[in-house]
Amino acid sequence: xxxxxxxxxxxxxxxxxxxxxxxxxxxxxxxxxxxxxxxxxxxxxxxxxxxxxxxxxxxxxxxxxxxxxxxxxxxxxxxxxxxxxxxxxxxxxxxxxxxxxxxxxxxxxxxxxxxxxxxxxxxxxxxxxxx
Amino acid sequence: xxxxxxxxxxxxxxxxxxxxxxxxxxxxxxxxxxxxxxxxxxxxxxxxxxxxxxxxxxxxxxxxxxxxxxxxxxxxxxxxxxxxxxxxxxxxxxxxxxxxxxxxxxxxxxxxxxxxxxxxxxxxxxxxxxxxxxxxxxxxxxxxxxxxxxxxxxxxxxxxxxxxxxxxxxxxxxxxxxxxxxxxxxxxxxxxxxxxxxxxxxxxxxxxxxxxxxxxxxxxxxxxxxxxxxxxxxxxxxxxxxxxxxxxxxxxxxxxxxxxxxxxxxxxxxxxxxxxxxxxx
Numbered sequence: 001x002x003x004x005x006x007x008x009x010x011x012x013x014x015x016x017x018x019x020x021x022x023x024x025x026x027x028x029x030x031x032x033x034x035x036x037x038x039x040x041x042x043x044x045x046x047x048x049x050x051x052x053x054x055x056x057x058x059x060x061x062x063x064x065x066x067x068x069x070x071x072x073x074x075x076x077x078x079x080x081x082x083x084x085x086x087x088x089x090x091x092x093x094x095x096x097x098x099x100x101x102x103x104x105x106x107x108x109x110x111x112x113x114x115x116x117x118x119x120x121x122x123x124x125x126x127x128x129x130x131x
Numbered sequence: 132x133x134x135x136x137x138x139x140x141x142x143x144x145x146x147x148x149x150x151x152x153x154x155x156x157x158x159x160x161x162x163x164x165x166x167x168x169x170x171x172x173x174x175x176x177x178x179x180x181x182x183x184x185x186x187x188x189x190x191x192x193x194x195x196x197x198x199x200x201x202x203x204x205x206x207x208x209x210x211x212x213x214x215x216x217x218x219x220x221x222x223x224x225x226x227x228x229x230x231x232x233x234x235x236x237x238x239x240x241x242x243x244x245x246x247x248x249x250x251x252x253x254x255x256x257x258x259x260x261x262x263x264x265x266x267x268x269x270x271x272x273x274x275x276x277x278x279x280x281x282x283x284x285x286x287x288x289x290x291x292x293x294x295x296x297x298x299x300x301x302x303x304x305x306x307x308x309x310x311x312x313x314x315x316x317x318x319x320x321x322x323x324x325x326x327x328x329x330x331x332x333x334x335x336x337x338x339x340x341x342x343x344x345x346x347x348x349x350x351x352x353x354x355x356x357x358x359x360x361x362x363x364x365x366x367x368x369x370x371x372x373x374x375x376x377x378x379x380x381x382x383x384x385x386x387x388x389x390x391x392x393x394x395x396x397x398x399x400x401x402x403x404x405x406x407x408x409x410x411x412x
Contacts, residue, residue, distance in 0.1 A: 035330045070182055070185070071329075073290065116375070117151070118370075119146040
């Protein structure tokens with residue numbers, strides 16, 4: 001991808017998230033408290049650093065964007081109010097909005113269901129795995 | 132809202148409480164009757180979407196919550212929710228409608244067709260906040276006829292009830308006590324454990340069941356080590372993940388409203404106006 005395209009995407013990520021990654025003091029608390037840490041290729045502190053330095057191409061293809069639980073732990077516990085989860089979400093939105101097929105297609109929903117699964121799981125998955 | 136009648140609330144049950152989590156809804160309604168307040172379901176409410184849309188340019192996904200908030204405002208009532216997800220989404224969107232000029236403008240532009248103009252006037256309360264701040268724990272305690280004496284109960288807050296603390300303002304997000312106070316009020320003994328406000332894995336169950344499995348095992352093992360007999364939650368998805376991944380754990384996971392109805396002696400009572408929905412049970 002051209003650097004100019006990446007710069008444009010970086011601007012989008014900053015504006016969609018409302019995050020200022022320069023506030024980060026690199027303490028690592030966001031990743032230390034992340035309940036999905038073991039599932040992620042890139043961790044919350046890396047999202048902050050990579051967006052800050054413009055090194056975003058790898059973020060656009062990582063499955064880590066689907067591992068964030070939106071539990072607000074990193075948002076709550078960041079001592080500098082950087083709010084890393086908002087960056088993870090913004091990268092996910094940029095990826096989902098660009099692609100043709102969605103990460104989760106409606107016809108693949110029934111196979112995930114069982115008799116007890118709450119509607120809440122389905123609507124949340126739709127919100128997080130699609131545009 | 133100062134002119135709101137505190138005995139009657141606009142109630143947003145949400146999609147799950149009218150489907151897979153009927154018990155959470157039913158026992159909330161019958162307990163409210165016993166405690167002297169009324170939940171009036173908002174007509175034609177629409178699903179909140181389950182997850183707060185974090186992106187600043189997401190507008191359409193916020194509209195269903197704003198419609199509910201405006202309906203409560205027009206009824207001059209505070210808005211009560213029970214499901215942790217509904218509460219989180221609606222309260223965060225209400226905060227946007229008070230503080231984010233761009234979102235306020237765009238949402239209201241969308242809603243012109245519905246003749247709605249909304250600027251965050253409604254007060255959003257979780258059912259637990261009604262118990263604590265309006266009814267009061269002493270009154271709850273006084274109305275308990277079947278105290279759960281001797282039961283050791285772990286409060287499972289999960290993530291959505293408490294965070295982000297600045298917006299939710301329900302309790303100290305790192306050292307909450309509202310559910311422990313609830314457990315004490317119904318005569319049981321609260322059990323403290325460190326995982327009580329960590330996430331269960333949430334909707335990732337839809338894609339990768341190992342994430343909620345690992346999370347749930349950690350939460351259940353921690354609560355069991357600390358001596359809990361059962362866990363209470365306000366969240367259908369937390370309950371689902373914990374129950375599905377119970378394995379050999381001795382812990383039951385129940386909705387807080389079920390224990391409340393049990394303690395108040397109204398567990399078998401069908402809530403007024405809900406005969407069609409609950410008579411068969």
